[in-house]
Amino acid sequence: MRISVIGCGYVGLVTGGCLAEVGHEVVCTDNDPGRMAMLEGGRVPIYEPHLDAVLAAARRAGRLTFTRHAGEAVRAGDAIFICVGTPPRQTGEADLSAIDNVARLIATEARSPKLVIEKSTVPAQTGLQLKRALAVYSRKNGLAFRVASNPEFLREGTAVEDFLHPDRIVVGVEEQSSEEQCREIYRPILEGLFHCPVHTPACPPTPTPPMLVTTIASSELIKHASNSFLALKISYANVLADLCERLGANVEEVTRAMGLDPRIGPQFLRAGLGFGGFCLPKDIQAFIWLAESVGVDFGLLKETERVNRQRIELLLEKVRRALWVVKDKQVGVLGLAFKPNTDDVRFAPAIEVINRLVAEGAQVRACDPEAMEKAGALLPPIAYHRDPYEVAKNADALLITTEWEEFRRLDWERIRDLMARPLLLDARNLLDPAQMKALGFEYHSFGRPGC
Ligand code: UGA
Helix, strand or coil: CEEEEECCCHHHHHHHHHHHHCCCEEEEECCCHHHHHHHHCCCCCCCCCCHHHHHHHHHHCCCEEECCCHHHHHHHCCEEEECCCCCECCCCCECCHHHHHHHHHHHHHCCCCCEEEECCCCCCCHHHHHHHHHHHHCCCCCCCCEEEECCCCCCCCCHHHHHHCCCCEEEECCCHHHHHHHHHHHHHHHCCCCCCCCCCCCCCCCCCCCEEEECHHHHHHHHHHHHHHHHHHHHHHHHHHHHHHHHCCCHHHHHHHHHCCCCCCCCCCCCCCCCCCCCHHHHHHHHHHHHHHCCCCCHHHHHHHHHHHHHHHHHHHHHHHHHCCCCCCEEEEECCCCCCCCCCCCCCHHHHHHHHHHHCCCEEEEECCCCHHHHHCCCCCCEECCCHHHHHCCCCEEEECCCCHHHHCCCHHHHHHHCCCCEEEECCCCCCHHHHHHCCCEEECCCCCCC
């Protein structure tokens, strides 16, 4: 099928790249000229494992093109995926102006009817508004557009794998023909008929993912409901960690046992510095706002957010307790990205932690395998080092704020010897407390004995 993708952020690139990889003809566009220049030149503006290989292979096969001519991109596809950003306003409400702009673009540039698919995360009822906007903006050319909702459940860092091996595919439609078109788009994935760039030589056996067909409103709600529930789980684990600290229990033992109950499940119960990124924090705010706008008080989610914000303060309290005076102390920070395997620093807890440490007068140096460049734009001047050992050298304290695997595998004896004081605050519970203490570290983490 011929498919257009509007918006070349990580969702648009993964969607466009993977749909081309599985055999469709895809044309992508974005209104950011810098981003388009990079993509046209064969470079990928974000770090996402396997994405560069997927895009390069699809381009070589002639199935993926990038164009700055948005009208051309609109006309190229029978189905158009909208993958533009829906950032939060001050109130938490999602800003849907980019979706409105795209509706106008599609309505005025199309020359034939299209299926317009919302891939961006949007509040329930956006589909309805989108359909109206398409009708209003196209009143002169008389084209009829169908609208579908197809939320993505891609995690940054494993987005390519998530796209090609989804747990579920959700499509919200109004017409049988839209359902059939969506089924055709996802047929190679549903039937496992593609060359997988993630697993070599072959993918592990997995059950066929279910494709759930719902109303547009349900489909839109499913996305916010899922992300908010994940956030709720994390905050639950974090409050448990606080309780474990007071009661001498171990949060990892508690959550492990809880997770073995299939009704609870083991994932998203990792306690630590809390959730960040551009999805969970903004989606939970948008969901609270949406509920309020229709007279439902989602207090449960407000509390989830409050618990999450408090994680930063709890880490800083641990730092203050250990260092006594923070001003003029040399503090090393390992990790800037909001989670490992991404260069994304938007709403990353590490950024807030560093801002607060700098405000308190600490001398901060930081290291991250992928995110230093992007963090530089958000932080006050601090020192950056590619080499984590340079960050540890002469430090009064070392903080782990992102659980990159490379940090786990560091030579911790060497780090201990390099530091002015072997004080380690592991805000992601990455390392083993007993091992670290045996090495001679003053070691603190969240919710584990002796924290
Ligand atoms: C999240 C969802 O997991 C995806 O399903 C969804 O598609 C995506 O948002 C989106 O809406 O686009 P992502 O933002 O990539 O994906 O990150 P997550 O893996 O969900 O992690 C979010 C944050 O929670 C990270 O800061 C992570 O460190 C933290 N986290 C995660 C914990 O603190 N504890 C956990 O147990 C799990």
